[in-house]
Amino acid sequence: MIFLTELESQFYSKFSELKSASGSHSPSIHQLIRSFPNVKIDIDACYLCNPYAFDLFMDYFVNADIEKYIRFYPALNSEIAKNLSVFTGIPSEKILVGNGAIELISSLFSQFKKKKILMVLPAFSAYQELAEDDNIIIPYYLTKEYDFKLNVDDYLTLLLYHKPDVILIINPNNPTGTLIKRNDLIRIHTELTPSQLLIVDESFIHFTAEEESIELYATDFNNIIIIRSLSKDFGIAGVRIGYAVMPENYIVNLQKTGYLWNSNGFAQFFSELLTKTEFQRKYAISRLLYHQSKNDFFVALSELPRYKVYPSEGNFFLIETMEDPSFVFTKLLFEFGIYCRLLSDKVGLKGNFIRIASKNQSDNHKIILALKSIANF
Amino acid sequence: MIFLTELESQFYSKFSELKSASGSHSPSIHQLIRSFPNVKIDIDACYLCNPYAFDLFMDYFVNADIEKYIRFYPALNSEIAKNLSVFTGIPSEKILVGNGAIELISSLFSQFKKKKILMVLPAFSAYQELAEDDNIIIPYYLTKEYDFKLNVDDYLTLLLYHKPDVILIINPNNPTGTLIKRNDLIRIHTELTPSQLLIVDESFIHFTAEEESIELYATDFNNIIIIRSLSKDFGIAGVRIGYAVMPENYIVNLQKTGYLWNSNGFAQFFSELLTKTEFQRKYAISRLLYHQSKNDFFVALSELPRYKVYPSEGNFFLIETMEDPSFVFTKLLFEFGIYCRLLSDKVGLKGNFIRIASKNQSDNHKIILALKSIANF
Incomplete structure (x- = not known):
């Protein structure tokens, strides 16, 4: 059984207010940073993306002549x-x-x-x-x-x-x-x-x-x-x-x-x-890298006690927690700077669920360690 | 009286096709470059902007941490x-x-x-x-x-x-x-x-x-x-x-x-x-610079024979040409790399008109020289 500290409880109740103000979506990382300047967000595992492809895009972006794309219609x-x-x-x-x-x-x-x-x-x-x-x-x-x-x-x-x-x-x-x-x-x-x-x-x-x-x-x-x-x-x-x-x-x-x-x-x-063609080829490689990283993440998640992970063909995993998912969510964010998607408001989904995006190998490893540590509280 | 060369006539007829395919708008600079790879476009005086403010924006842009604006929602x-x-x-x-x-x-x-x-x-x-x-x-x-x-x-x-x-x-x-x-x-x-x-x-x-x-x-x-x-x-x-x-x-x-x-x-x-505040202050300066440049441009345009320029509170000038405006347009683009707005298709405007955007001092000066040269053909 895990419990929230006084500070964590305060944090979660403030987060809940922010969340209900955001309708059925999660607060964006911008809103989160503004509302909780003291919480250092290290990994945005709410946001669903292939980080290897992002790095590839940035490689091209910083070396491109971007001026004309800003100046003209x-x-x-x-x-x-x-x-x-x-x-x-x-x-x-x-x-x-x-x-x-x-x-x-x-x-x-x-x-x-x-x-x-x-x-x-x-x-x-x-x-x-x-x-x-x-x-x-x-x-x-x-x-x-x-x-x-x-x-x-x-x-x-x-x-x-x-x-x-x-x-x-x-x-x-x-x-x-x-x-x-x-x-x-x-x-x-x-x-x-x-x-x-x-x-x-x-x-x-x-x-x-x-x-x-x-x-x-x-x-x-x-x-x-x-x-x-x-x-x-x-x-x-x-x-x-x-x-x-x-x-x-x-x-x-x-x-x-x-x-x-x-x-x-x-x-x-x-x-x-x-x-x-060159970009397409490099993107194909980034897909493979990400796929590998996601598969490894699934294996590691599956081995965690007190969490049940469902197989996924997306780039995220639906995870059932034995504990109150809002506790897991809060500890992940407050103690480890990992922002995941709490699914308690999701229409048509009953039970204790969070959604965690697969990131690169290093971030996924940090997420595994954090989940392990929380389960052992 | 000015005339188009054989090449210029061909160019204008190809441009007219492009224009009619663009509906009631002018072809964009991108379309123009793609359709006429041999025509070097030096000044886009069709496009209405304050170039001093653009330079200011770029100063901030190249020095900013842009990654997060690309990565996140x-x-x-x-x-x-x-x-x-x-x-x-x-x-x-x-x-x-x-x-x-x-x-x-x-x-x-x-x-x-x-x-x-x-x-x-x-x-x-x-x-x-x-x-x-x-x-x-x-x-x-x-x-x-x-x-x-x-x-x-x-x-x-x-x-x-x-x-x-x-x-x-x-x-x-x-x-x-x-x-x-x-x-x-x-x-x-x-x-x-x-x-x-x-x-x-x-x-x-x-x-x-x-x-x-x-x-x-x-x-x-x-x-x-x-x-x-x-x-x-x-x-x-x-x-x-x-x-x-x-x-x-x-x-x-x-x-x-x-x-x-x-x-x-x-x-x-x-x-x-x-x-x-700093950006606002610098932007105010860019407005003043542009205003000065526009006023100087108006004075210079007014002194040109064979063109009638109308006073403007915008950042462009409506100019009536003594010659066929499509000839002036073509010579400006083909001989001088200056792209202006031909207004022959503008609903509610009858007569020989082109619209020329005011740019920075140096570009405006080039436009004046080009218009002068065309009038003396």
Whole structure:
């Protein structure tokens, strides 16, 4: 049994206030630093990114002639889509570039009114909030009993019974890290009528063991939209770039609401990097490095007593704690400067859970030592 | 009389194709460079910015610890609004931060359906395109005969007769550079009923001889919106940041469509600079330097034969050419590497006009020499 000290309790109660002011999201690292100037945050394991890819980006960034990307208006959306097309192999007419994936998600969902939306829960909170607004949510719950895995037959039964207008799947899912295999996803799509829209958020797809993306498959249909953040894979959340693969009529429609000039100069610079063979090759190496680091982290987490870690195809792990998770969270942050995601507010997830992002080998090692130390309190 | 060489004619016809593909905007410098790799562009006098302020920004940028602005999610809209509040003196609850002013303009206008919009023409093309979409435009034309000045009495007559829902004014206006004095604008506002909405775009307000902004005045009313790009004043178009001063109900409404996380890390960095007294002081100096340079440019332009320059409270000059303006445009670009704005497609502007941005002293001097040389062909 672990207990919080007086100071830790005060800290947690102040953090809780900050958290409830942030809605269903975690307070950002900026807010945290401002609110707790005395707490030294060493590792942000709430933030989901590949740190090796971030280092790679910074290598190019510091050596680039960045002035022109600051001085001039950035290229138009369609120009940046051409760069993403080189990287993804998707025709550029089917790509809409977002000022972060969240812009695409928000404007897409703002078009849904009185729709039936089939949604897997627990999920990324923004989807749930946007979907709830003036629509009917049909939830499919991932449960602990089934290791948070989606059962395709059960899911299809629900789908065929409710006939939703929109089918939303985050794959791999956040915060569970569970994956619907490519073939199963295609099977689900095959059951849809042309008027049912399948939205798949593949923001974590670069972290799976096998290639599982259906984005190329999607381009052959008029009822699939793929959403893709690029900040997770490349660790560059501040740059704000994501994209959607969409049927062209959706793109034309959304462009009317202001997608012409929505990328900044740094996003343009990044999109140009993506077209370079050398950068692509180095990025592939950073993926391998990160994958290795994540696998090692999983093994080490699995060996910890008093924590149960679930396998993950994302770049984070869902961890069940034997103790009150807010205690573990507080000790991690207050004693070790490690910021993780406390999941007590996550809709559709009951129990003692935290989510910890996989970082580089050295940070992961520090996290393991901290968790061990907390369990031995 | 000037003529184009064979090569220049070919160049202009290729440029015209590029231009018509860009809609009502000028091709960006990026598109231009890509389409004409052999034309060396020395001065972008199409792009409207204070280059002294750009140099100031770059001084801070290269010496800053930029990594954290790239790595982490940027601060929320409301946090960045607090920084802009320090700079402007406007309460932060009345500020909505945009991913460039264009984002604010687009989403604001996407809410107008079947509205009567009173609009001063010629104007920034984006407004005209957005306003036209499913609304009725009542135009007030600025004419050469009156040096493109707005006559407040005539304007009010039109306003009181048509009773528009929305009154849109760009002040100073682009491309004419003409200003409605603060007192006249307040007089216009006083004639409105509470249900009539006044939108004033003050993106060029930092270039006027006197302080003419009504943004503080606006905060006392529920029917004024001020739109403000920051890329002109600070010369940082690639950073994408602008803001609107709005009644709070408009902000709440727009925030639903996705304004939570719309700023990038560099925009956040810039907003933090704006709160620093030292930066503010240096920026004030850059404004003075630019103002001086613009005044000198006007004097030199006025002395040129075969061009008529109109006084401007913006940071650009509307210039009437005795020759075909497309010839002047082509010679400027092809022979001198100076890119200006050809206005032959500008709705509400008839005649031979180009628009030339004021740059620093040295660039302005080169532009004067080029115009002189062209007139003597």
